[in-house]
Amino acid sequence: MPELPEVETIKEDLRELVVGSAVERAEVFDPALVEQPSAAEFARRLDGVRITGARRRAKHLIVELDSGDALVFQLKIGGQLLLVPPVEEPRTAVMCILHLDGGGRLFLRDQTGFTRARLLDAGELEVRLSALGPEPLEEGFAVEYLRGALESRRAQIKPLILDQKVVAGVGNIYADEILFDARLHPRRKANTLSEAEWRTLYEAIRENLAAGVEHRGTTVRLYRDVLNRPGEHQNYLRVFEKHGEPCPEGCEGEVVQEKVGGRPTHFCPGCQRLSGGEQEQRLTFA
Ligand SMILES: [Zn+2]
Numbered sequence: 001m002p003e004l005p006e007v008e009t010i011k012e013d014l015r016e017l018v019v020g021s022a023v024e025r026a027e028v029f030d031p032a033l034v035e036q037p038s039a040a041e042f043a044r045r046l047d048g049v050r051i052t053g054a055r056r057r058a059k060h061l062i063v064e065l066d067s068g069d070a071l072v073f074q075l076k077i078g079g080q081l082l083l084v085p086p087v088e089e090p091r092t093a094v095m096c097i098l099h100l101d102g103g104g105r106l107f108l109r110d111q112t113g114f115t116r117a118r119l120l121d122a123g124e125l126e127v128r129l130s131a132l133g134p135e136p137l138e139e140g141f142a143v144e145y146l147r148g149a150l151e152s153r154r155a156q157i158k159p160l161i162l163d164q165k166v167v168a169g170v171g172n173i174y175a176d177e178i179l180f181d182a183r184l185h186p187r188r189k190a191n192t193l194s195e196a197e198w199r200t201l202y203e204a205i206r207e208n209l210a211a212g213v214e215h216r217g218t219t220v221r222l223y224r225d226v227l228n229r230p231g232e233h234q235n236y237l238r239v240f241e242k243h244g245e246p247c248p249e250g251c252e253g254e255v256v257q258e259k260v261g262g263r264p265t266h267f268c269p270g271c272q273r274l275s276g277g278e279q280e281q282r283l284t285f286a
Contacts, residue, residue: 002075004136004169005212005233006223007056010081013226014054014063017083021100022050023065030095033108036118045069045119046098058132058168062125070125072118073108078222079115082107086228111222132168136205137213141167143202150190151198158186159261167205173218173240176266178204180239185274186260186267211236239266247271 002010026046031039045067053064061081063071073079080086086094086109095115096108108115120128133149134141146167150160158179161170170178179186181204184197193201217223217231220241224230238248243257243266253270 001077001171001173001220002079002217002223003059003171003174003212004056004209005174005215006217006231007059007061007075007169008213009217009225009231010061010075011054011056014051014061014081017226018100018104018106019051019054021102021104022048023098024048024101025099027097027099028095029097030113032113033095033115033117034119035116036120036124042117042119046071057129057135058164059171060129069119069121072120072125072128074116075110076112076114076116077110078112079108079110080222080224080228081226082109082224082228083226084228132164133166134168136167136169136209141206143199146202146205147193147195147198151193153190155190156186156261157184157188157190157193157201158263158265160190161201161205162261162263169209170205172263172265173220173237174208174212176240177237178208180267180272181208183271185269185272186265187274239268242266 023046026043028034028039028043034042050066051063052066055062059074061073061075065071083104083106086107093111094107094109098106100106134145149166153160158175160166161178162175182197182201184201212218212233215231215233215236216225218233218237219230220234239255242255245255247253247255247268247270249268249271251268251270253268255266255268257264257266259265
């Protein structure tokens, strides 16, 4: 599930390995990949363009082209952009190939089939990205913003930090790690957090995502970088999919898995208490 750190890693790889190349031909094998425009128009508008840049916004991977278009990927659950031929060739799960000058090929592979691509002009790109919240690793993301955006919300904290309109780029893996770090129960109502808890949550968001970037992403199952290498951050996870294991903080509790906001959620009920003191009363009588 590529989240901010994984898409950031792929973007950096593209800058190093692909930017400057021209697309000689685009082959689309799965028309479901292309959301906009039609698959035929998509391939036609990619013919002969040069790749001039790569950037990331939230979980969107944006490939900039000298035609003025942007090729935007949402890798969703299992999307991979690979410069080396996928091992399952011929073509299992390959949704698209960009044939590059010099003989290179960029494969879009997705065993889950959920990756989506759009070819957008500047105006369309701006509209597409306009509703996204701030980038958590950039200057504009401050604890005052986070608290201001959420402190009056009665919703549970986990779905709120997954909301891309609140903060861009957090997905299910990092959300669980962030809340463990902040010692916040995923079902805590946002309007019960103290000033100190907002600060801790804010720092946990930044630290966990920065560590994910430093470790070139988390490979739980499908994530690979552009050279088909797994990330390293899975070696640093403490609660995600660790249910049944002892608490990594040694509280003598056990990591559990429950659904929160419809998503499998992993936490330590010993360290991340839902009840206690003032919060308990406010929750009980809310
Ligand atoms: Zn614990």
